[in-house]
Amino acid sequence: MTTTYEQGMSMLRSHFGDRADAMVEKLGKISSDFADINVTFPFGQLYQRSVLDQKTRELLAIAAITCLGAGTPQLRLHAYGAMNVGATKDEIFEVIIQMIAYAGFPFATNALFAA
Helix, strand or coil, X not given: CCCHHHHHHHHHHHHHCHHHHHHHHXXXXXXXHHHHHHHHHHHCCHHHCCCCCHHHHHHHHHHHHHHHXXXXXXXXXXXXXXXXXXXXXXXXXXXXXXXXXHHCHXXXXXXXXHC
């Protein structure tokens, strides 16, 4: 039987390739509990749900991170992940452009530069 952690790592790798292991290792050096939660909750549970496809989930992550106005490394990672699961650069940019209406120009501009 596959554990939630193993499912999460598999999902992380499908989105982020080798960057997944590096990210989890880096987080684990700071806090192994944080690294475990970061794998099991979003990627071992939420991303396993079947209602939305993985491309949509990554585009939503980009939209949310853009609206938060911080998290440049995470935005870069999710842009990379979005392309790995089928999104185009134009779709990523279009999501960020739409976030101008919700986050404003400064946050959307920063997100565009990060992506």
